[in-house]
Amino acid sequence: MVSQRAADVTPFMAMDVLERANERDDVIHLEVGEPDFSPPDRVIETAVDSLRAGHTNYTAARGKPALRRAIATYYDRTYGVAVDPNRVVVTPGTSPGLFLAMAALVDSGDEVVLTDPHYACYPNFVRVADGEVTTVPLDASEGFQPRVDDFAAAVGPDTRALLLNSPANPTGAVMDGETLSGLVDVAADAGATPVVDEVYHGLSYDATEHTVLEYTDDAFVLDGFSKRFAMTGWRLGWVIVPPDYVEAVNRLAQNVLICAPNFVQDAGVAALETPADRLDEVRATYRERRDLLVDAVEDWGIDLGYTPQGAYYLLADVSDLPGDALDVADLFLEAGVAVTPGVDFGDEAAEYLRFSYATDADAIETAIDRIDDLLATVGR
Numbered sequence: 197m198v199s200q201r202a203a204d205v206t207p208f209m210a211m212d213v214l215e216r217a218n219e220r221d222d223v224i225h226l227e228v229g230e231p232d233f234s235p236p237d238r239v240i241e242t243a244v245d246s247l248r249a250g251h252t253n254y255t256a257a258r259g260k261p262a263l264r265r266a267i268a269t270y271y272d273r274t275y276g277v278a279v280d281p282n283r284v285v286v287t288p289g290t291s292p293g294l295f296l297a298m299a300a301l302v303d304s305g306d307e308v309v310l311t312d313p314h315y316a317c318y319p320n321f322v323r324v325a326d327g328e329v330t331t332v333p334l335d336a337s338e339g340f341q342p343r344v345d346d347f348a349a350a351v352g353p354d355t356r357a358l359l360l361n362s363p364a365n366p367t368g369a370v371m372d373g374e375t376l377s378g379l380v381d382v383a384a385d386a387g388a389t390p391v392v393d394e395v396y397h398g399l400s401y402d403a404t405e406h407t408v409l410e411y412t413d414d415a416f417v418l419d420g421f422s423k424r425f426a427m428t429g430w431r432l433g434w435v436i437v438p439p440d441y442v443e444a445v446n447r448l449a450q451n452v453l454i455c456a457p458n459f460v461q462d463a464g465v466a467a468l469e470t471p472a473d474r475l476d477e478v479r480a481t482y483r484e485r486r487d488l489l490v491d492a493v494e495d496w497g498i499d500l501g502y503t504p505q506g507a508y509y510l511l512a513d514v515s516d517l518p519g520d521a522l523d524v525a526d527l528f529l530e531a532g533v534a535v536t537p538g539v540d541f542g543d544e545a546a547e548y549l550r551f552s553y554a555t556d557a558d559a560i561e562t563a564i565d566r567i568d569d570l571l572a573t574v575g576r
């Protein structure tokens with residue numbers, strides 16, 4: 197019999213939409229969370245060279261020293277924060293890093309506080325660790341910024357972790373420094389640990405990104421190569437681990453993960469050396485697409501209530517359109533545009549749709565035309 201833990205894990209609706217969208221070949225995919233860029237050429241060449249050089253064995257569970265040093269240097273260069281390479285654990289993607297953090301922190305019944313909306317998979321990671329989820333609602337009119345006071349009210353004696361994400365999926369909100377440092381204080385006062393998913397760092401358009409490590413060493417940072425370097429299928433990420441947890445996390449990684457792929461780790465070093473102008477170009481492209489979609493959504497008479505500042509998502513309230521958000525998503529799909537129903541991202545997002553702009557501008561324009569035509573039929 198399937199364990200209660202596994203039975204409690206909810207499906208990911210975006211994947212369901214993707215499956216249905218793939219039954220047709222003319223659908224425009226605004227439901228995907230996957231960059232449409234290729235990784236930089238040097239990254240690919242480095243992986244191939246590394247494979248040819250025979251770097252196909254296991255590595256140390258915590259990762260190759262050169263990559264761990266390169267990650268530590270990246271924090272110094274990007275945020276002016278000194279990170280001891282001993283605190284860096286390389287993982288096969290950000291998701292296994294999240295698993296390690298939850299496994300290292302959460303005992304049965306411990307509480308993890310997160311925002312609603314939130315990345316769809318977060319509650320499932322907490323459930324797999326036998327923890328309890330508490331959510332703090334966010335508001336579009338406040339740019340989906342967490343309110344520090346709400347978190348202070350939500351934490352209690354059982355709170356072990358605050359699980360945060362910026363730039364955020366599904367809202368595209370970028371947490372400001374004051375909020376992030378306020379949440380660090382809330383965690384410290386409650387004897388809890390901040391766990392911050394920074395996987396969309398590098399993809400912000402109008403906002404300054406802050407790593408939680410600017411405010412404390414007593415935090416887990418989850419990050420990886422999937423998003424800003426467009427390396428989703430390469431499976432490479434890292435965790436910056438609080439000093440007291442380094443050995444426990446390493447033991448977990450040794451047992452559960454063995455290691456991230458050897459030659460992919462070499463490619464990771466090359467990715468971190470990507471010239472800034474290439475990343476600027478990627479950012480400029482996403483920004484143009486965001487502006488295109490934001491304007492279109494407003495033209496449809498939907499008040500976004502905020503400007504998404506990062507990642508490649510926006511979350512739009514469709515409660516004024518006929519039917520519920522699932523019906524609207526179905527109508528959009530019939531019109532040839534796949535989007536993700538908000539219900540994946542928490543109760544607060546149930547009347548919303550998430551649009552991803554990780555798709556080229558021409559396709560986004562066609563999607564907008566299709567939705568324009570569809571909405572014209574319902575008088576919008």
Ligand SMILES: Cc1ncc(COP(=O)(O)O)c(C=O)c1O
Pocket residue numbers: 229288289290291292315361364365393395419420421422428432433
């Ligand atoms: C917020 C967030 N965290 C983590 C991930 C997974 O990243 P990775 O491919 O590094 O496992 C995603 C993927 O969409 C995400 O949106």
